[in-house]
Amino acid sequence: MSETVQVTRPTTNELDTPTYRLAVAQFDQAAEALNLDPNLRQRLKLPQRSLIVSIPVRMDNGSVEVFTGYRVQHDSSRGPSKGGIRYHPDVNLGEVAALAMWMTWKCALAGLPYGGAKGGVKVAPKKLSRSELQRLTRRYAAEIFPLIGPDKDVPAPDVGTDAQVMAWIMDTYSQQVGYAVQGVVTGKPLSIGGSLGREEATGRGVVYVTMEALRHLKMDIEKATVAIQGFGNVGSNTALIMQEAGAKVIAVSDVTGGIYNAKGLDIPELLRRYRTNGQTLRDTKMGDFLTNEELLQLNCTVLVPAALSEQITEKNAANLRCRILAEGANGPTTLEADRILIDKGVFIIPDILANSGGVIVSYFEWVQDAQRFFWKAKDIQERLHEIITNAFHRTLSFASAKKTSMRMAALMSGIDKVAQAHLQRGLYP
Numbered sequence: 440m441s442e443t444v445q446v447t448r449p450t451t452n453e454l455d456t457p458t459y460r461l462a463v464a465q466f467d468q469a470a471e472a473l474n475l476d477p478n479l480r481q482r483l484k485l486p487q488r489s490l491i492v493s494i495p496v497r498m499d500n501g502s503v504e505v506f507t508g509y510r511v512q513h514d515s516s517r518g519p520s521k522g523g524i525r526y527h528p529d530v531n532l533g534e535v536a537a538l539a540m541w542m543t544w545k546c547a548l549a550g551l552p553y554g555g556a557k558g559g560v561k562v563a564p565k566k567l568s569r570s571e572l573q574r575l576t577r578r579y580a581a582e583i584f585p586l587i588g589p590d591k592d593v594p595a596p597d598v599g600t601d602a603q604v605m606a607w608i609m610d611t612y613s614q615q616v617g618y619a620v621q622g623v624v625t626g627k628p629l630s631i632g633g634s635l636g637r638e639e640a641t642g643r644g645v646v647y648v649t650m651e652a653l654r655h656l657k658m659d660i661e662k663a664t665v666a667i668q669g670f671g672n673v674g675s676n677t678a679l680i681m682q683e684a685g686a687k688v689i690a691v692s693d694v695t696g697g698i699y700n701a702k703g704l705d706i707p708e709l710l711r712r713y714r715t716n717g718q719t720l721r722d723t724k725m726g727d728f729l730t731n732e733e734l735l736q737l738n739c740t741v742l743v744p745a746a747l748s749e750q751i752t753e754k755n756a757a758n759l760r761c762r763i764l765a766e767g768a769n770g771p772t773t774l775e776a777d778r779i780l781i782d783k784g785v786f787i788i789p790d791i792l793a794n795s796g797g798v799i800v801s802y803f804e805w806v807q808d809a810q811r812f813f814w815k816a817k818d819i820q821e822r823l824h825e826i827i828t829n830a831f832h833r834t835l836s837f838a839s840a841k842k843t844s845m846r847m848a849a850l851m852s853g854i855d856k857v858a859q860a861h862l863q864r865g866l867y868p
């Protein structure tokens with residue numbers, strides 16, 4: 440099957456977008472600090488494989504619309520590649536390649552036996568009906584079929600996709616091979632081999648590492664105030680679990696803007712109103728309206744960007760007033776902003792560490808599917824806690840030993856593990 444697929448290795452030019460430039464600039468800095476072999480440097484800046492697909496979809500009105508989709512595998516030296524699928528109108532090859540690269544370092548940093556991948560379709564999913572979304576997903580899954588599989592590349596949810604989308608991908612893949620293949624995707628519904636705790640895992644991981652950061656800074660979670668940009672999977676679960684842990688969530692936002700309440704938002708009640716009536720955050724009347732830009736600049740203990748990349752830039756970084764920046768989103772902070780924040784003394788928990796709870800529990804799901812043996816929620820929470828807090832403390836020790844930032848320490852640890860795997864396997868042929 441794979442002989443018939445057009446797999447192209449793009450030049451850097453084809454990938455050249457702001458998000459890809461950010462990922463490469465971070466990589467270059469870390470590679471320089473590691474004194475990484477120049478041949479490896481060249482290879483690791485580029486994806487291993489990139490597939491661009493056209494997805495014809497019959498719309499409800501009878502017409503056919505063609506969407507563009509991608510699947511990029513950045514590296515598979517340490518195991519199958521792993522990474523989410525994003526449905527968003529701004530998806531492009533460079534963004535998907537950058538997200539795939541970050542997945543490689545993230546998996547290595549957490550010690551998971553995976554490389555990095557990412558996929559995406561250039562589409563506004565909320566503008567499609569449920570049946571259009573299903574047809575789009577099934578055709579996309581069929582087009583990327585030659586690249587994915589439990590031992591090859593395992594997709595998961597990301598922005599604009601959820602457990603239902605994963606179920607359709609699992610079913611499409613299973614129809615092609617003739618039997619149920621649970622391990623082809625993670626983030627599935629429980630009824631078809633999903634894992635307890637996967638949906639909340641990224642948010643739970645953000646909370647676990649934030650609690651370690653607070654402890655390190657000798658601060659009390661009961662006195663912490665939290666502002667969260669993005670109220671989807673990562674943002675809403677972070678809000679819920681932060682509140683359970685004792686923090687006061689004072690602001691949350693989505694693409695339409697946010698709400699602020701100095702006394703603290705009642706997150707379960709907010710979620711009930713937000714989800715049941717299809718209201719905007721503003722309609723819930725649980726706080727004062729504020730823009731996304733205002734939210735980022737709130738005076739708070741912890742700021743959690745949990746939406747898209749490049750939200751904190753040289754234009755607004757100087758105005759941030761948080762003590763801790765816990766990056767739930769991938770790539771929310773530009774390189775220039777990073778420098779400004781470090782100078783201001785903000786403690787940054789970088790994305791590849793802060794949001795790794797998602798892929799850690801995805802790994803648990805994949806292991807459970809392979810073993811056909813499912814774990815209790817308590818086991819999942821304990822194992823997630825152990826892996827992510829160990830990664831936090833290893834990164835903190837590395838940063839202090841090398842006198843570098845948490846971001847550089849996380850990147851260097853991840854990149855070094857991948858480099859070792861390449862050097863030990865050797866160059867084929």
Ligand code: NAD
Pocket residue numbers: 596597598599600641668669670671672673674692693694695731745746747748767768769794795797798
């Ligand atoms: P989601 O689609 O569930 O939610 C995205 C949220 O961001 C929504 O509330 C949306 O309204 C908001 N948003 C979109 N555009 C915005 C804008 N311009 N300004 C402010 N808010 C905006 O997505 P998600 O799964 O929660 O992912 C959020 C981020 O976390 C992404 O960067 C993703 O790559 C990262 N992430 C997700 C997971 C996961 O398990 N889902 C794991 C690791 C990292």
